[in-house]
Amino acid sequence: MYESIRSTNLQLPNTPSGYPCKSETNVTADDFVFSGFVPGSTILDPFNVTLTTAFVTSLPGLNRLGFSAAKGDFGINGTVPMHFHPDATELLIIVESQLTAGFITPAKVYLKIVKHGDIVVFPKGLLHFLVNTGVGKAVIFAALSSTNPTMQILDYLLFGNDLSTSIIANTTLLEVSQIMKLKAQFDGRG
Amino acid sequence: MYESIRSTNLQLPNTPSGYPCKSETNVTADDFVFSGFVPGSTILDPFNVTLTTAFVTSLPGLNRLGFSAAKGDFGINGTVPMHFHPDATELLIIVESQLTAGFITPAKVYLKIVKHGDIVVFPKGLLHFLVNTGVGKAVIFAALSSTNPTMQILDYLLFGNDLSTSIIANTTLLEVSQIMKLKAQFDGRG
Amino acid sequence: MYESIRSTNLQLPNTPSGYPCKSETNVTADDFVFSGFVPGSTILDPFNVTLTTAFVTSLPGLNRLGFSAAKGDFGINGTVPMHFHPDATELLIIVESQLTAGFITPAKVYLKIVKHGDIVVFPKGLLHFLVNTGVGKAVIFAALSSTNPTMQILDYLLFGNDLSTSIIANTTLLEVSQIMKLKAQFDGRG
Amino acid sequence: MYESIRSTNLQLPNTPSGYPCKSETNVTADDFVFSGFVPGSTILDPFNVTLTTAFVTSLPGLNRLGFSAAKGDFGINGTVPMHFHPDATELLIIVESQLTAGFITPAKVYLKIVKHGDIVVFPKGLLHFLVNTGVGKAVIFAALSSTNPTMQILDYLLFGNDLSTSIIANTTLLEVSQIMKLKAQFDGRG
Amino acid sequence: MYESIRSTNLQLPNTPSGYPCKSETNVTADDFVFSGFVPGSTILDPFNVTLTTAFVTSLPGLNRLGFSAAKGDFGINGTVPMHFHPDATELLIIVESQLTAGFITPAKVYLKIVKHGDIVVFPKGLLHFLVNTGVGKAVIFAALSSTNPTMQILDYLLFGNDLSTSIIANTTLLEVSQIMKLKAQFDGRG
Amino acid sequence: MYESIRSTNLQLPNTPSGYPCKSETNVTADDFVFSGFVPGSTILDPFNVTLTTAFVTSLPGLNRLGFSAAKGDFGINGTVPMHFHPDATELLIIVESQLTAGFITPAKVYLKIVKHGDIVVFPKGLLHFLVNTGVGKAVIFAALSSTNPTMQILDYLLFGNDLSTSIIANTTLLEVSQIMKLKAQFDGRG
Incomplete structure (x- = not known):
């Protein structure tokens, strides 16, 4: 009431x-x-x-x-x-x-x-x-x-799930080598 | 923008x-x-x-x-x-x-x-x-x-402005003597 | 729909x-x-x-x-x-x-x-x-x-439930005798 | 405040x-x-x-x-x-x-x-x-x-402003003669 | 989450x-x-x-x-x-x-x-x-x-349900003959 | 009205x-x-x-x-x-x-x-x-x-204004060389 x-x-x-x-x-x-x-x-x-x-x-x-x-x-x-x-x-x-x-x-x-x-x-x-x-x-x-x-943390969003490396590269212009290093650090599986 | x-x-x-x-x-x-x-x-x-x-x-x-x-x-x-x-x-x-x-x-x-x-x-x-x-x-x-x-403080609202003692008494059933004491303490002018 | x-x-x-x-x-x-x-x-x-x-x-x-x-x-x-x-x-x-x-x-x-x-x-x-x-x-x-x-009625809130007399006195500066009278009137049990 | x-x-x-x-x-x-x-x-x-x-x-x-x-x-x-x-x-x-x-x-x-x-x-x-x-x-x-x-009154909206008779007819299927009569009653100018 | x-x-x-x-x-x-x-x-x-x-x-x-x-x-x-x-x-x-x-x-x-x-x-x-x-x-x-x-379509609201012809006539001033024609077209049952 | x-x-x-x-x-x-x-x-x-x-x-x-x-x-x-x-x-x-x-x-x-x-x-x-x-x-x-x-575009937010390279590095773990390259591309001045 x-x-x-x-x-x-x-x-x-x-x-x-x-x-x-x-x-x-x-x-x-x-x-x-x-x-x-x-x-x-x-x-x-x-x-x-x-x-x-x-x-x-x-x-x-x-x-x-x-x-x-x-x-x-x-x-x-x-x-x-x-x-x-x-x-x-x-x-x-x-x-x-x-x-x-x-x-x-x-x-x-x-x-x-x-x-x-x-x-x-x-x-x-x-x-x-x-x-x-x-x-x-x-x-x-x-x-x-x-x-x-x-809490939307960029590193976890980009490098901590199964988003593919090529999509990350195309949509951020980060280099593949950089993406691979951060995926290793944040358990990315894409 | x-x-x-x-x-x-x-x-x-x-x-x-x-x-x-x-x-x-x-x-x-x-x-x-x-x-x-x-x-x-x-x-x-x-x-x-x-x-x-x-x-x-x-x-x-x-x-x-x-x-x-x-x-x-x-x-x-x-x-x-x-x-x-x-x-x-x-x-x-x-x-x-x-x-x-x-x-x-x-x-x-x-x-x-x-x-x-x-x-x-x-x-x-x-x-x-x-x-x-x-x-x-x-x-x-x-x-x-x-x-x-x-911040609506009861004492300031009831006893700190020009609300009349009779209205306070009618609408709260507080005794007039109590109202007068608190008006003295909170600068009530009613 | x-x-x-x-x-x-x-x-x-x-x-x-x-x-x-x-x-x-x-x-x-x-x-x-x-x-x-x-x-x-x-x-x-x-x-x-x-x-x-x-x-x-x-x-x-x-x-x-x-x-x-x-x-x-x-x-x-x-x-x-x-x-x-x-x-x-x-x-x-x-x-x-x-x-x-x-x-x-x-x-x-x-x-x-x-x-x-x-x-x-x-x-x-x-x-x-x-x-x-x-x-x-x-x-x-x-x-x-x-x-x-x-409908939040002051008398019912202060004097009609089990709020203790000492808390009422401390937080409103009402006198204990006044509180006791109104508790009697509004069935306060505190 | x-x-x-x-x-x-x-x-x-x-x-x-x-x-x-x-x-x-x-x-x-x-x-x-x-x-x-x-x-x-x-x-x-x-x-x-x-x-x-x-x-x-x-x-x-x-x-x-x-x-x-x-x-x-x-x-x-x-x-x-x-x-x-x-x-x-x-x-x-x-x-x-x-x-x-x-x-x-x-x-x-x-x-x-x-x-x-x-x-x-x-x-x-x-x-x-x-x-x-x-x-x-x-x-x-x-x-x-x-x-x-x-207050959006249908008669005033349809027949009381300058909305054209042909648009009213097309979008409501009311007959032109009916529209004309109500426009006369509600001061329609379309 | x-x-x-x-x-x-x-x-x-x-x-x-x-x-x-x-x-x-x-x-x-x-x-x-x-x-x-x-x-x-x-x-x-x-x-x-x-x-x-x-x-x-x-x-x-x-x-x-x-x-x-x-x-x-x-x-x-x-x-x-x-x-x-x-x-x-x-x-x-x-x-x-x-x-x-x-x-x-x-x-x-x-x-x-x-x-x-x-x-x-x-x-x-x-x-x-x-x-x-x-x-x-x-x-x-x-x-x-x-x-x-x-989607509130006027014709369906007025002529497509069981609203009575006399209420429609009273509240819109449409003529009964017009109402009957549109009810026939939109399956009105009132 | x-x-x-x-x-x-x-x-x-x-x-x-x-x-x-x-x-x-x-x-x-x-x-x-x-x-x-x-x-x-x-x-x-x-x-x-x-x-x-x-x-x-x-x-x-x-x-x-x-x-x-x-x-x-x-x-x-x-x-x-x-x-x-x-x-x-x-x-x-x-x-x-x-x-x-x-x-x-x-x-x-x-x-x-x-x-x-x-x-x-x-x-x-x-x-x-x-x-x-x-x-x-x-x-x-x-x-x-x-x-x-x-429209909050990551590249423009991180690399297109005067955010310092050290803050970007600390808060994203991107490498400094990567940051410098993207700053060059997006006119970053930090």
Whole structure:
């Protein structure tokens, strides 16, 4: 009966507007709290960064609210590689150390060094990246404007699946030798 | 030409969908970065909490992106009083200490003790609050799903403007003596 | 096949965008008509007002249309207490007598005496109220911009569930004695 | 600063999301109240019905709220002719007498006799109509889910502008003699 | 996990936001390709036009994407009769021959002769039509801003179902003899 | 007064929901028709493809309608290089010859050979490409679900602006020699 409480029933098939809702009598405060930011759970190879996510699948109260969160732990020189989120703007809070953050449009590169306490925004759909340019480890929190955002990393998209080398070469003008090296690194099978 | 770059021109009147956009040639990386989280800039009296906000008016790159951020610095027993945001879900990241967080529906109270590294979600439009129940100061970051959210604090709404005492009494059943005391505390003039 | 006919199947679990749809062959004109405005069906205690609602659960043709309706019958001095609808703007048609209508923002109180034939608008998410300030009974119709709006009444939220007295006191600065009296009146158990 | 108060500045050009907003300091309670339902202001010829509208242009507080209202006064046998609203669902409240209300899809006609106190819904974009089938006058109030809805009346669209008789004949298969008669009645010039 | 891949499961009941989604592991490239534009599959009687549609029911990858397509094959003098789409703007690409295209508002008729390579736009919800005014056959492609748009053809709505002759006469002022002739032509049973 | 006619006034600054609207009295049928698909106007170097666009800036009637169109003329082996549209789904109609069309998610490549009369859909935000794999020239029309979509071509984003070689190397793992070669080809200055 309350429009604002629509926690997720992950057993039912997804709909275009998100997962069907739990009955409200089954919703508890735990549906709205996430305590799982344990470093090390998702390693971004070979970029020396660990990501942990609080998406609707692990924080079911997010259903219909258009929001999710993530944490990034950067090693020395750790890098979140060039990527984009088709359905989510990202708002970053720098918790520890100093990073170089940037996003790109065809006409212009937006680049900034950000440090502890700064906020940086990556508009929805644009290519962006982060490099730990401080000394020591870096930590960031991110809020994303989707309950279940995708992370489209260029290297994984181009070199980590079965896309054929000739199509990659034709549509990017990368050299075949370069493509082969990166496919070896990212398990490309095409 | 690029849909995703619509930074704000605050000189022009607001529209139902947000401020008119700067010409893209005038947009720079600074439009997307906020470094102003200096504790002390906005004190929530008499609750011993300081809030600092990164809304579209101070972080113009947020225009059209449906997002903003805030930081809360809590003193001992500091409290974010009972309030709601009509247009924004709130996603909280606990950075320091331990807090009691809750939101309310007519049928149920959702209450949780959260600590460093936890995430908690307050769905759009619901009454909620935070109490520093740790020892010492507490710090939180918040992301909100609106570029310019309102903070509707019950005490300020009921006792801080020129709403008449008789209307408050009729529509809340609070006693006149209680209303008068809180009006004295929150500068009510009705 | 027709986008505009998506009457409700209440047997299936709700989704973030509303209930799944009946097959169109099972939809009839009755799905779009409500005749149940019998005074007395829902009494707002102790405010001397009766509300009757035509929401998607009783008027299934409303599904996906973002609309619902209600009727209010006011006794002498009857009052719709201070409340808000997180997801719905309200448009009121005054059918009988004279009322004092108001809504509140932190900066300003919007107050007006309205009478037979007047229209008044309460924007989504704002605290508002109605007091019968005419002689005799009053009648209003309301249209709401949600198929299933919530009525968040302050007294019921604060004093009608199991929210603890100490949290109420901390987050509203109401005195404990006042809280105890209203909890007695609204069945608070906290 | 308050998202929910965006009353209209009609002096500035419209935008795709509605008129630019008045500065909040210039908004008053009058922006949210309409008292102009004086019968006779807009006569629907030759159908013996008078319509009065409370759209954003006369009720500026409606801006961004996706709502408007209208009143219909029906003479004996008065008819709201076959029409549709491209951008608005309509929710009707029958205030006086009895009407036959209907809307049409290619597959089915949804028809119902409604009387004092009934609610009837016309889903967005569908052809619909009302006929006063009671004795004496009839009165209805309507809420519409657009701040400035269009009323697309078939007779006015086909026979009241400069659409050529041959195009009408080709695209409707109406006979030329029928078209000429209705053009005479509705001032068609094509 | 990928927001953008939500192909349709037509076995489950529709929701207000579209059909539930296939599991992504069952989605293939074929979900996003339609090869069925075989002329003759859907004849628009008696207007000498054949329409073929690629809606979500035959092109399941369209789910959630707000898009569909159609092809029109016009015989000599072939006509797409006066109609509207409540939920879809239409963008037409003229592939072969020359047509007269138009849409109508109460105030104005928008009319244009278009030919091979031209684009014409019919805004959502407005009455529009097409007449083959070239020599020989004509071919058009259409993109529509809905995954499952309705085609509301006036003749089929008024004369092709069980709407009674007296209601048609009252709400359109068409003569009974004209109504009877068109009912005979379009199988009206009212 | 008519919601559906909001053609564009390009002289005024853009808003988050699109350009302010022309006064309706200044709107004509020409605002809704585009005849400019002259091959050769926009050459995609060095990929042997020419694109022509009908976006809101050249087809002003598209304002608020969420739609635009483009035409692609492919030379022998012509290729639309790897790119994405952050805000637009693309629906392609193959008019002439045969192409290999594909889009990519991290988990899967969706690849298909399409020919004259086929429809193919590229969901919003996903990397995709087209290669003319027929004999001779190829022609396609595209409809896009944005009035002013961006074309984010990887090569132009990475190698055609002033992004530094070291950042590209760190965030993509491409070799410096490869980056230098493509910068030479796409005028990179970083």
